[in-house]
């Protein structure tokens with residue numbers, strides 16, 4: 727799943743104070759200067775506009791997508807489920823960080839997403855033993871907020887690097903994933919040049935062409951695959967390849 731901004735999932739059973747924790751966290755992050763996006767998982771059907779409003783009438787008439795544009799606020803109502811990936815993409819457009827309420831199945835084992843787990847008592851913690859990257863447990867809405875903010879600030883540095891990687895987890899750098907590699911670079915334990923996928927440069931008439939991660943990885947993979955079949959080339963790992971085309 728593509729993730730472009732640091733994210734924290736607040737997970738837990740019903741009535742364990744998840745929304746209280748999200749509220750506290752968002753207020754704190756906003757006071758620290760972050761733009762915060764939140765996502766909440768909810769029941770199958772719900773309403774956020776009122777009977778008789780223009781948008782309500784648009785929906786009643788059968789529109790599948792209704793957008794409201796105001797000078798200070800906009801809203802989009804879609805009459806179908808939007809994928810989690812798409813929601814993360816929208817959230818990344820507006821927020822420096824993303825706070826999720828719910829979505830535990832999608833986030834529990836994702837090491838990139840910090841977890842705050844809301845529980846009623848100590849015994850309930852045991853039910854989340856598979857959770858990866860647990861920042862803290864929250865009992866009755868209590869929260870180690872400074873620890874969470876500190877983690878998020880570090881993640882901002884990690885994600886500034888992670889977004890430049892192809893996010894394909896090819897492991898050629900010796901790390902298990904692009905995220906792990908980015909953490910090492912952010913912590914000054916590794917050099918960004920060690921990722922061969924980020925070392926793809928294309929020049930046309932001497933002018934550098936900006937490449938996003940997908941074209942860069944395609945160019946690299948196709949070039950490596952073709953050249954390595956040529957007689958006398960041998961292994962290309964760690965070597966510089968220049969191709970001139972006229």
Ligand code: SF4
Pocket residue numbers: 891892893894895896897898899900901902903904905907908920921922923924
């Ligand atoms: S070599 Fe680059 S693309 Fe491959 S896992 Fe490492 S950082 Fe990601």
